[in-house]
Amino acid sequence: MKIGFDNDKYLKMQSEHIRERIGQFGNKLYLEFGGKLFDDYHASRVLPGFEPDSKLRMLMQLRDQAEIVIVINAADIDKNKMRGDLGITYDVDVLRLRDEFTAMGLYVGSVCITQYAGQEGADLFKKRLEKLGIPVYIHYPIPGYPSNVSLIVSDEGYGKNEYIQTSRPLVVITAPGPGSGKMATCLSQLYHEYKRGVAAGYAKFETFPIWNIPLKHPVNLAYEAATADLNDVNMIDPFHLDAYGVTTVNYNRDVEIFPVLQAMFEKIIGSCPYKSPTDMGVNMAGNCIIDDEACREASVQEIIRRYYKSMATQISGNGKEDEAFKIELLLKQAHATLEDRKVVPAALDKAQSSGGPAAAMELSDGTMVYGKTSDLLGASSALLLNALKTLAGIEHEHKVISPEAIRPIQELKIKYLGSKNPRLHSDETLIALSVSAATSDEARLALEQLPKLKGCQAHTSVMLSSVDIQEFRKLGIELTCEPVFEKQKKYQ
Secondary structure, eight states: OOOOBOHHHHHHHHHHHHHHHHHHSSSOEEEEEOSOSSOOHHHHHHSTTOOTTHHHHHHHTTTTTEEEEEEEEHHHHHTTOEETTTTEEHHHHHHHHHHHHHHTTOEEEEEEEESOSSOHHHHHHHHHHHHTTOOEEEOOOOTTTTTOHHHHTSTTTGGGSOOOOOOSSEEEEEOSSTTSOHHHHHHHHHHHHHHTTOOOEEEEEOOSSOTTSOTTOHHHHHHHHHTGGGTOOEEEOHHHHHHHSOOOEEEHHHHHHHHHHHHHHHHHHSSOSOSSHHHHBOOOGGGGBSOHHHHHHHHHHHHHHHHHHHHHHHHTTSSOHHHHHHHHHHHHHTTOOGGGSTHHHHHHHHHHHHTSOEEEEEOTTSOEEEEEOOSSBOHHHHHHHHHHHHHHTOOTTSOOSOHHHHHHHHHIIIIISOOSOOSBOHHHHHHHHHHHTTTOHHHHHHHTTGGGGTTOEEEESSOOOHHHHHHHHHTTOEEEEOSOOGGGOOOO
């Protein structure tokens, strides 16, 4: 993959701007961290060269001043919303994030459950956190939010929310994912600080959309695709255009909430220090793109992946039809098609010629490898094995897994576990390969190639099992699947 982003330059510029923003306020700054604080794989995919832990590395420089509040939406808890990149629910991720932060020497002060309206799942999660000794605060829905400013900025609005007790000058508000209520939490805290006579400040650290690249740049379109379930829309910041005559990019929720923020600051310090939503941010990512074409191409690939993911959730009964339609429109705006993902036509052609499920993978050097369903292996398992053999320079005809390694696994599945399918899943294939590696130099050589699969692109002509999808995720393979179940026998 081409590098399109200078991460070292980004760390330096971003750190300087955050420190400058802290200096604009007194002893209390609420800093909203948009996106993911670490494990920001979306950013690393669309900005090749961006390190997933960049935000965390900057925060570590301020750890003596900072404390973290993790925010989660009660509705997300109740519907078991998943982090697609990790395959875990948001509530589980809250605990994971807390453990990760604490292990790094960062102070996590509390958890805030937002949009609470009596959800049973939220009640159970709150009890679980309290048993673990973690302080929990509750924030409530506000009628007319965000337009009814007079109600929001009152004792019946933000005043109803529980005040989050904090002890350090820099309070970082983060969350497992978008739509958690980070900004509303910050604004609620500003209101309560004002009631207590504290002139606190607010700033926003949001990577996307990138304010100083075009509105329809594929990097910004990929952000819309990533948040299609939230109906986020990138737009020109009208406040910034009016104040400075300069065109910048923001997104609808920030633009909608800006009048509320202005009203908040007017009550706190008599005037608003920001003239636009763009002013609130400290995002320097656009200044660190060093190969625009590489970032454009990477972003197009991300939009296509998001489309297939949306279609997969839709046919599984967990997604909405309009999400896929929106991403399809974004793909058109990026002047791209599904065929621009090379592994898509490759997998479908293989399925057509073989008459059964098939898969294709593009290796880092551009080599295309294939896999098809057989009596022993599923298409995804065959793909993994063929990719490892190619990377190891092993002839395709050579069998690197001995029958003695496969037979016991098949017997276990059929005879003892009640499975009717003797074919090996991806994880079972790798186990068989590792067993064979004990006595075979070729098997061991193939196994040693596993790290080289990270970042490779793959596509299958049918939906895979959750076991196979999880295995590809663990290996770092960027996988997409046709939204077709194998039993339907529809190979497009």
